[in-house]
Amino acid sequence: MTDDYQISGEYLHLLSEPAWQALGTPVAEALRGASGAATLLDVGAGTGLGTEVLAGAVPDGDVVAVEPSPVLRAVLLSRIAARPDLRQRVTVLAGDALGVDLPDRLGAVLAMNMIGHLSPEGRRLFLRRVAERLVPGAPLVLNLQPPAEPTSVPFEVFAAVPVGRHTYEGGGSAEPSGPDSVTWRMRYRVLDADGTTVREDHAAYHWHVTASEVLLAELAEAGLVGEVGPLDVVRAVRRP
Numbered sequence: 230m231t232d233d234y235q236i237s238g239e240y241l242h243l244l245s246e247p248a249w250q251a252l253g254t255p256v257a258e259a260l261r262g263a264s265g266a267a268t269l270l271d272v273g274a275g276t277g278l279g280t281e282v283l284a285g286a287v288p289d290g291d292v293v294a295v296e297p298s299p300v301l302r303a304v305l306l307s308r309i310a311a312r313p314d315l316r317q318r319v320t321v322l323a324g325d326a327l328g329v330d331l332p333d334r335l336g337a338v339l340a341m342n343m344i345g346h347l348s349p350e351g352r353r354l355f356l357r358r359v360a361e362r363l364v365p366g367a368p369l370v371l372n373l374q375p376p377a378e379p380t381s382v383p384f385e386v387f388a389a390v391p392v393g394r395h396t397y398e399g400g401g402s403a404e405p406s407g408p409d410s411v412t413w414r415m416r417y418r419v420l421d422a423d424g425t426t427v428r429e430d431h432a433a434y435h436w437h438v439t440a441s442e443v444l445l446a447e448l449a450e451a452g453l454v455g456e457v458g459p460l461d462v463v464r465a466v467r468r469p
């Protein structure tokens with residue numbers, strides 16, 4: 230099995246922290262209605278930045294974090310293990326959104342920064358899988374990421390984070406690669422204190438774009454009512 234995050238896995242946690250400083254509050258807010266009486270699920274948990282928000286939103290619930298990438302799972306597991314409160318109640322599963330066995334009842338589902346990894350058919354199947362398991366009032370929380378259409382995105386540095394005398398920098402650009410997808414080309418650099426490049430890595434990944442009205446229609450098809458909130462965080466609950 231190949232690991233899409235084999236190269237970027239080293240950088241992802243560090244470079245996602247600034248984005249999660251902004252996402253934490255809107256995601257916690259969107260998780261209102263989550264129920265600790267059923268399983269709290271984080272799909273494509275990555276290094277666990279969202280898992281922590283989910284666990285914090287429902288302090289007594291059992292959390293399942295699903296992560297297909299072995300590199301990211303190693304970071305996730307070590308971060309969970311280092312937190313005595315989380316290590317009691319977060320179970321890490323090696324699996325993906327469509328193949329993982331799901332519990333019958335879900336008290337909330339988080340799927341942040343991952344929906345573009347699923348094809349349109351996969352996305353609809355995923356929405357159905359979780360919709361039929363969410364207990365009444367429990368939210369599915371995910372987000373939309375630009376571009377909404379298959380268009381070019383010029384190169385931009387997303388984040389630069391210092392650790393020791395190095396600064397870790399991540400950036401990328403995107404090009405259309407199909408009727409509903411782009412290919413992101415990422416560049417990661419480790420810079421020394423004087424700005425010279427110590428190391429440079431590149432990674433590319435396929436990303437399915439989704440316009441908000443398309444996603445809202447697919448949520449409705451799955452029996453959910455969705456709304457788009459701050460920072461394009463989408464909250465959906467089962468239609469009463």
Ligand SMILES: C[S@@+](CC[C@H](N)C(=O)[O-])C[C@H]1O[C@@H](n2cnc3c(N)ncnc32)[C@H](O)[C@@H]1O
Nearest residue numbers: 272273274275278297298325326341342343346
């Ligand atoms: C950009 S990362 C986001 C990680 C984390 N949710 C966050 O927001 O920090 C995308 C995540 O989706 C995961 N992923 C990729 N394909 C997936 C699939 N088919 N099912 C579930 N997760 C998947 C990746 O391994 C990665 O952890």
